[in-house]
Amino acid sequence: MKKVIVLSNDSNFENRIISSLDKSIFEIINPKINVYELYNYSKNFNIDIFVIETTFLGGYYQIFDMLLYSEKQIVIYVSKKMEIGLLANYLNNPLFHLLRESRINSLNDIIEIMDKNINLIKSYKSEIALYKDKIDEENLIRKSKALLMKKYSLSEADAYKYILKQSMDLRITKKDVAKKILEEITL
Numbered sequence: 001m002k003k004v005i006v007l008s009n010d011s012n013f014e015n016r017i018i019s020s021l022d023k024s025i026f027e028i029i030n031p032k033i034n035v036y037e038l039y040n041y042s043k044n045f046n047i048d049i050f051v052i053e054t055t056f057l058g059g060y061y062q063i064f065d066m067l068l069y070s071e072k073q074i075v076i077y078v079s080k081k082m083e084i085g086l087l088a089n090y091l092n093n094p095l096f097h098l099l100r101e102s103r104i105n106s107l108n109d110i111i112e113i114m115d116k117n118i119n120l121i122k123s124y125k126s127e128i129a130l131y132k133d134k135i136d137e138e139n140l141i142r143k144s145k146a147l148l149m150k151k152y153s154l155s156e157a158d159a160y161k162y163i164l165k166q167s168m169d170l171r172i173t174k175k176d177v178a179k180k181i182l183e184e185i186t187l
Contacts, residue, residue, distance in 0.1 A: 001026065003029060003047050005042075005050050006030050007033075007052045016104055018030065026111075035058065061087065064089075137174070143182060148163075
């Protein structure tokens, strides 16, 4: 169950949001806090989704920086006026959504789409990290081959065979062999 916090100074708005959310999917929290307590509240209670209405913020848009920085929670800002200019920094963030108040009934769908986006972003980030590790490994191996070729007058193929043999003999990764070579030869 996802924790949703609804923040507004308008009780009619809060009631409309609460009634529009699917109670089987969302645990709705409606604390009586002010905007300055929001960031600490979010850290202490692991909130998944923030639904924030214009009247709650009172122009304090910097709170979005703090909430979105963690990349863990969705922020849905509901506004009558659609202050796009003031929110330009946040509109490209996949965790932020500016919602016109008249579209509150589509809140469940919007959250579902944003949730899918978050999962997609997480999978991309893990894939990027995997590729980065592979590139780092290849760079280490390439550097160690170059050192072996220079120091022992080996061909590139022979230098690679040496790294591969050391990896198998010592039962460590080629990356670790390459690190070891770089440490030993450069000392």
